[in-house]
Amino acid sequence: MKPLYVYSDELLKYRFSDTHPFNQMRLKMTTDLLKAAGFLKDSDIVDPRVATEDEIKLVHTEDYVEAVKRAGHFELTDEELINFGLNTEDTPQFENMHEKCSMLVGATLRAVDLIMNGRAKKVTSLAGGLHHGFSGKASGFCIYNDAAIACEYLRQNFNQRVLYIDTDAHHGDGVQFIFYDNKDIMTYSIHETGRYLFPGTGHVTERGVDNGFGFSVNLPVDAFTEDNSYLEVFKESLERTAELFQPDIIVSVNGVDAHYRDPMTHLSLTSKSYEEIPRFVNYIADKYAHGKWLALGGGGYNIWQVVPRAWAQVWLAMNDKEAPTGPLPQAFLDEYKPLSKLEFPESWQDDLDDYMDIPRRSEITEKNQLVLDRIMMYLE
Numbered sequence: 001m002k003p004l005y006v007y008s009d010e011l012l013k014y015r016f017s018d019t020h021p022f023n024q025m026r027l028k029m030t031t032d033l034l035k036a037a038g039f040l041k042d043s044d045i046v047d048p049r050v051a052t053e054d055e056i057k058l059v060h061t062e063d064y065v066e067a068v069k070r071a072g073h074f075e076l077t078d079e080e081l082i083n084f085g086l087n088t089e090d091t092p093q094f095e096n097m098h099e100k101c102s103m104l105v106g107a108t109l110r111a112v113d114l115i116m117n118g119r120a121k122k123v124t125s126l127a128g129g130l131h132h133g134f135s136g137k138a139s140g141f142c143i144y145n146d147a148a149i150a151c152e153y154l155r156q157n158f159n160q161r162v163l164y165i166d167t168d169a170h171h172g173d174g175v176q177f178i179f180y181d182n183k184d185i186m187t188y189s190i191h192e193t194g195r196y197l198f199p200g201t202g203h204v205t206e207r208g209v210d211n212g213f214g215f216s217v218n219l220p221v222d223a224f225t226e227d228n229s230y231l232e233v234f235k236e237s238l239e240r241t242a243e244l245f246q247p248d249i250i251v252s253v254n255g256v257d258a259h260y261r262d263p264m265t266h267l268s269l270t271s272k273s274y275e276e277i278p279r280f281v282n283y284i285a286d287k288y289a290h291g292k293w294l295a296l297g298g299g300g301y302n303i304w305q306v307v308p309r310a311w312a313q314v315w316l317a318m319n320d321k322e323a324p325t326g327p328l329p330q331a332f333l334d335e336y337k338p339l340s341k342l343e344f345p346e347s348w349q350d351d352l353d354d355y356m357d358i359p360r361r362s363e364i365t366e367k368n369q370l371v372l373d374r375i376m377m378y379l380e
Helices: 009-013 025-036 062-071 078-083 097-116 146-158 173-178 227-245 271-288 307-318 330-339 361-378
Strands: 004-006 122-125 162-166 185-192 216-221 249-253 293-296
Touching: 004 097, 009 025, 009 097, 025 307, 025 330, 062 078, 062 097, 097 122, 097 146, 097 293, 122 307, 146 162, 146 173, 146 185, 146 249, 146 293, 162 227, 162 271, 173 185, 185 227, 216 227, 216 361, 227 271, 227 361, 249 271, 271 293, 271 307, 293 307
Parallel strands: 004 122, 122 293, 162 185, 162 249, 185 216, 249 293
Antiparallel strands: none
């Protein structure tokens, strides 16, 4: 069974404003890059569906769903907007937001259905990965938490034990806290420390409560962490987590905002990490999760220089293809290079001409090793 790719231009309508940093044009650019390079064919692509209200309410409260519907028609008072985390600077209301968010959630659930109905073992749906949404409140560009809905959908409808893997630079707080007392959904997040970055959570001591104690794993790495330290911490801790939990399926959020060119974080990863991360998750899925892997998108705010190339690696990893080298397809460059106000990359891998040397490299590496040592002790 070949991997499948969920996409439609309808998914580009999840858009706060023309100036908001969350820009789903990155999704179209990734799809166009894969097509231009010959890695994605029309036969690989499956249309999304619209999630039902009952599916959204698997993790979101009824009053919150009603508030989102009303916010999409600009019917909420200022007090109601504040209470539900809507119309903040990060997560402003926009027209027909419930309908557009339902399509995004539906894309993720379409991917789940494809896996659980036997159409594919591995599916990519890069429109999703909105991991900051809480049961009753929007947060951090995220209204409905499609990643959490997918995990609960898998648990309730298919009795699956889900390993949730989050490599976004921001802690996957919404998913973690929705399942904080649940032993059937194990949440794993490697992210920049919350000392300097939203949402400020994701400490090593956040391990779950009650039946869920021990089923939350957090690796907060230091600001300016580079490839080698990150990958060492990631690979060792993730394999131990998977070995311990023995999941039925993996759901991953593949934020690419830990890249050194991302404007909203302080990590220093390069294309090297974004080649290796999804290939390691693919290996973990094959070894520990019967080959079943749902890959979502996530953060990534440099849509010109970073996201398309990095997200393309997720699809390539699913298809067991090595990371390509050399120039990007000319058709892709002809279409998008004239639109970019930044220097547009012409190769699959970073040229590193603008990479700044990190003076605290040894100190950062030592701090990250201490985090890894502590987590590995918890996972004994």
